[in-house]
Amino acid sequence: MTNGFKLTRVGVTGVKKPVRVHRGSKDTCLNCDIDVFVDLPSTQRGSHLSRNLEVITEIVEQGVSQPIKGLEVLAADVCRKLLERHDYATYAEVQITADYFLERTLPTGRKSIESFKLKAKASSVRGNGMSKMIGVRVVGMTACPCAMETVDEMQGTTVKQQGCLPTISHNQRNITTAMLEVPEEFDVEADDLIEIVESSFSSPTFEILKRAEEARVVINAHQNPKFVEDVVRDNLSRILKRFPNLPDDTIVTVRSESEESIHKHNAMAERVTTLGELRRDSE
Amino acid sequence: MTNGFKLTRVGVTGVKKPVRVHRGSKDTCLNCDIDVFVDLPSTQRGSHLSRNLEVITEIVEQGVSQPIKGLEVLAADVCRKLLERHDYATYAEVQITADYFLERTLPTGRKSIESFKLKAKASSVRGNGMSKMIGVRVVGMTACPCAMETVDEMQGTTVKQQGCLPTISHNQRNITTAMLEVPEEFDVEADDLIEIVESSFSSPTFEILKRAEEARVVINAHQNPKFVEDVVRDNLSRILKRFPNLPDDTIVTVRSESEESIHKHNAMAERVTTLGELRRDSE
Amino acid sequence: MTNGFKLTRVGVTGVKKPVRVHRGSKDTCLNCDIDVFVDLPSTQRGSHLSRNLEVITEIVEQGVSQPIKGLEVLAADVCRKLLERHDYATYAEVQITADYFLERTLPTGRKSIESFKLKAKASSVRGNGMSKMIGVRVVGMTACPCAMETVDEMQGTTVKQQGCLPTISHNQRNITTAMLEVPEEFDVEADDLIEIVESSFSSPTFEILKRAEEARVVINAHQNPKFVEDVVRDNLSRILKRFPNLPDDTIVTVRSESEESIHKHNAMAERVTTLGELRRDSE
């Protein structure tokens, strides 16, 4: 007896799995946190949850001989096999998150290892193709343009001399997530998305900063003040420029949250859209 | 300069606010965690975030003279005023979460104060009415029917004597969230939703259990074994029965997550639907 | 059979309980998160965990007729009764956390409700008195004095004109916790500790800031730049001045963590000491 109700999503969350990804010339081991779901018809009492784990394990193990090319590819492979294995299901969905590290170069030329998060998602309606997305979660810094302006007005410093330092403002840690659909036959590099997000902050942040480098980051951030709204829009703009060939129906979402230094709450801005809509917006 | 991109949601998250709610004959102080958003047109650089806080504060303060009737009413009032105050916005959204306590009666008749979470959401497209939802997050217990059956099969205990104890299984903490839209002119009591969720577990859980009460909870849970899928369906079924007068387009979502005792990951089931669909499903 | 090992602490964590506290002229309802522990001798297999819940419930219910005077008093009362009820125990410990709200006044005179956390702890070795502590967790803002200095040096702006605006720096959200032992016969007001922590930041933070108020907070913070180390020391210094009558063996701990805007990691400073040591340090 199932009460006659179908279920939208049934599955497992928080499966931890080490995955070796081989992409371009790079071989990385990613510690993945994986959620997988299928739908369940009204005629069936329980989803076979252990099959979800078998599917994940099989595909990760196949990766030893045929390297996995990326988290979005892994998500799509798992998604496809979920529909095979759960023959009652008409929908499958996979979400993956993993810590990720890249070497960055400071303005002074010094190298630093910075930490990021990769995110991937795939979903498929049976007989109706596969949608897969790759995304990144990046921590950076924003300096507020409004406080800067108001301080100037209050101090009568609006007419500035050449070479002047920017005016003080509040600045803070910002966390931005950008996700982009990866249509069949196309590739999207997570590393490119990280670069886009980093360059859309007032300044990227770094693990080690010597005194002069720290001052340089502070000056850059204040020369480049941004609302959380600006961060989202600059990401969208850079994504448009970087991926001119992706089709109009490619889904893109950018979410930016500033842990405001002057408040106990956060500021948040978000856009959920397609490249086509963005292209029309910016015409 | 805004790059020409509109934004889907801009606002603040994590605003903490004590709110006095007067409902029926009960007067409660709820510590709310509030997120509020509006959309932002492409022509405007920044949303006026401080207005969001002013709106929340004004409405909570008005509550001193005109008592607030519920979190979903508060959410809708804030939502309405957000659209007034942000005249450029065409959409507003408010989400609220708060700790909540109710007295429960154990099978033995003893009273216990149990803790829950209330959730409320309101959203409005300008000129297009208001949707508001009330919901609850309840911690309970599930015992697995499948393991029970397999143990029986393995031990040849499938033919049971009358009065026999149920067979052992794995059981665990389950967290279920149920949210129901509250159409204009209707009332939905969060306390009723809590009762529905509690009665859809294998057993509700309690703060203090003397030895005999603990045994009784264990026996009840095993006489009432449920998959996470069953928990969602039983919630849906009880919601249908409890709210026969709510219209067909009333949105309902139920999500149940079991922190599996035999695995390191969780099992999850979810239905996002309307009462009308459920009524058709159960015909 | 117990293997012959005694246990240092056995108990329950995460008990949620609404508690009405009456202190001075103020009546507040606090949603408490409570942990309680006793030790367990090698001769006893299990601690009677349900007694811990009974003790909490009884004391909170007594509070209806005899109002509870504070979280540290509640913690001590629970601690005392734990030793009565667990006659095998030689040690008891109670920790409580609760959301808390106070009205603050902005420099412009406007009022704002700000959120904090209260913390209380009590511990007792049987026959050896009771130690109780009250503490607060406050979110504020720090601006870095070092980056400010380096920017000045790099720009040759070290010789400043009168009335000049402070130099830019990085600033960020800071979370500081201060806890103070409350000896028998003494009172320590959590509200005083909140005031001390708030005045030890570069600036306190506020929920609503109109433009001029926001600029004022930014200017104040930059006129008052502080390392995380300075925040701890200024708290210690203010605690010494505010509580001259507390005895030398009064325990005090201050911990401050800055969510650095220029890094992905945090900066932290801490002092765990007694008022007597601090008095000697500052002679």
Place this chain on the structure above:
Amino acid sequence: MTNGFKLTRVGVTGVKKPVRVHRGSKDTCLNCDIDVFVDLPSTQRGSHLSRNLEVITEIVEQGVSQPIKGLEVLAADVCRKLLERHDYATYAEVQITADYFLERTLPTGRKSIESFKLKAKASSVRGNGMSKMIGVRVVGMTACPCAMETVDEMQGTTVKQQGCLPTISHNQRNITTAMLEVPEEFDVEADDLIEIVESSFSSPTFEILKRAEEARVVINAHQNPKFVEDVVRDNLSRILKRFPNLPDDTIVTVRSESEESIHKHNAMAERVTTLGELRRDSE
């Protein structure tokens, strides 16, 4: 001006770093979360926080040519270098956490990759040696012996037949952390600690369980019912047996927390001690 107060600990928290560890014949990449601290004398205003990051980076990079042998060795190396680099400091402390995976064999012989956490800590008082610890955080399952007994009593089933199934009880996810000091000249394998913790639960837990395996785990757990107190004591007992050669002053801490299926709160037991004390306890 420093107010004359020394600080107990000053440093950075949440530094994320990929670290290649070579131990025995195994080469693993661990994503570490690192906290490092030194003390600060009253005469110095700020600790040089960027040196902490330099020290971590240098030692991790040296690991490329001279492989790092373990997280506790990494922690000690960083600790030692912190004291070199911060010449004003008299104390240094390092804490590291990392996700970790091991292959486990199910009772049926099938292999499964299970996830764990490694923990390491090192601290050093200048001129006074180094203390380093290695630890593990393992998720498993406990079944309650008390509820089982009470159910039996209530049902008059205390006299059991041979071959009978165990009686029902509540069971739940349990999280246990065991840490052991690693004296100079000794080695402690984290893999051994994981084995000890896993065998001290009512049952270890597994990612994939086919129906018969699931039943087997459930039966094992109920044949092996354990309080959270028993879990700690069985860990202590196994640690004593496994490490007979470690000296008496070796520090050991075991903490076990059961996410009770019948309550909304957790049960917790802990022992903080030395191997010498344990040896005396068990004589």
